[in-house]
Amino acid sequence: MIIKYNYLQANLKKNPNAIYFLIGSDQYLLNESAVSIKKFWKKKFESDENILDLNDNDWSETFHLANSYSLFTEYMLLDIRYHKKILDANSLNLIKNYLTKPNEKCLIIIRAPLLNSKQLQPLSTYNNSLIIQTNPFSPFELEKFIISQLKSNNIKHDASVPELIFQNCQNNMLAAAQAIEKLSLINTENKVFSAKIISEYLSDQSEYHIYDLAKFCIIGNAEKCLDIIKKISETKGEETFVLWILTQEIRLLINLKQLLNNNITFDIACKNLKIWPQKSQIYHVALKRFTDFQLQKLIKFCCEIDEIIKSNNANSAWDKLQQLSLLLCYGWK
Template sequence: MNIRFHQLSAQLKRSLAPVYLLCGEEPFQLGEAAQLVRKYAQKQGFIEREVFDADSHFDWNQLAQSAEAMSLFSSRKVIEVRVNKLGKDGGAAVQAYCKRPCADNLLLIIAPELGWKELQSVWAKAVEAIGVVLEVRALAAAEFETWLTDRLKTAGFHPEPEMVALLAERAEGNLLAAAQEIEKLRLVHPPGALTLEDVLGNVADNARYDLYALLPTALAGDRARAQRIVWGLQAEGSAVVLVLWAVSRELRVLAEAAGALARREPLEPVFQTHRVTRARQEGISQTLRQLPPALVRQLLRQCLEVDLAIKGQAPADPWQLLARMIDRLAAAAIRRAG
């Protein structure tokens, strides 16, 4: 059978197949899939594990010899073959194995560089007929966020969508980096609800300059201190994407609230949508009296420019762009106060 990564656990719980072929160039999922197979095999009594690193000089007769040899320590063993391309001899050896699989052996083939042509070969079809073929692929953006959500829930968290989106932005599709971030969160946060503020707050707690003070300082018209905070955050090693998220999130709330006021609609639905606490609601209402809505929209467009610079899609320093944007905000606050 041919399955995807998210189906592997359920398949292993149903029954162990005699042969597993794991392939694909997404290393984190590939490693986790192999570990899952080993784990369930061990539970079923496959205690011994024999590993072959099959390079271009590998003698594929060793596969048949290992399958026929009696185990020294247990009645069952995992035969693990790590290979990039099997070639003619490797394909023939695996095909021969599939014709006479042994109930006391489990063959695990890990082939990261196996391409779609090889998966159409006779030997790969032989594996598919009696065992499991799993190809891991790089996740699309939506799939990556779903993967993150599932992993956070497994870790005991109930993440809000914005927090997941932020983590996806930080990891940039790197599953290993994302898994490490989740492990860090487990060290500093108890199980339960996990919000964007929780993640940003953890960064701010470790920085000398408070990330949350940046926008209020700019809105107070303190241009000098606002710039010290921006460059202090950079010097402390804070991720510019985190700073941008904190600023753009607040600007989005301001823009939507300004739009609601212009339409003579209540602000409560906006506050509920963005989970704005009672303590912050008064500050937002005051800010709306300070800044013209057109400026807020312009600043949001500048956030997009910073984001493109962070991703390398614009030839500019994102910290410089961010500093100029914050200074423009502080200067506008001074003019409105005057």
């Protein structure tokens, strides 16, 4: 079954599915979907949780883990991060095979923001899988969301306040939620928020896209890169996803260099790597900033950042991600 985020809560009142696919470009809704599913599962069962970054299509290993026994609890939850644009036929068949006989004591959440509902259509017919679309709300839906969140947090306000929050957050769901959370922290029983009070606590958080980070790194716009990373960190974005975005660009540059070293023309190399013609020139310029050895050093640096993220040292991880973006912008001096 394929549903929109709006219908997830109603669906969670039913029996749990074996696999929940979370797709779509809104990181806030994607994360909220995962949080809701986890709460639903853990309310029913005490379970061990594992987070896996699936970047090499090794679904067989994933399902082997799903069918294994936890050392600590009877039940298990797998939070899978899949950041590729395609799902090949072999991977799709492995998922189908698992759905025919899933481990009822394991729940799987697969965050796949780059996949679309058409690619997952063959899985929608299984009654134990659910595909949740987390596309950004329309302006009307976002305003309704702001009003409902103000109400659920018992925040009394003037009539103009929802519109003011909407204007300040400009289509950024996460920014809107953060703004309301900030207001709830200073809320008191008899306080009524006016537009003037709200303005003091809100800062302009215009819409940004995490995928723009890759583009600005390749172009070499360091100021924009740092601004995007700063906003992502301030709105509690995921360091792992940012690292994956930057690592993918580095690997793309490595693959491009390898093809050129093998006497493949630049245009054909770009076509083989699915780099759009309108973007090929910026990659041509970016390649000049690095030697083969320097690109390998960047990959090693990515591995170091990954270890920092796994150690739960968030502040240090964001600092390193900023350094990595600057190295992509300026080259390894």
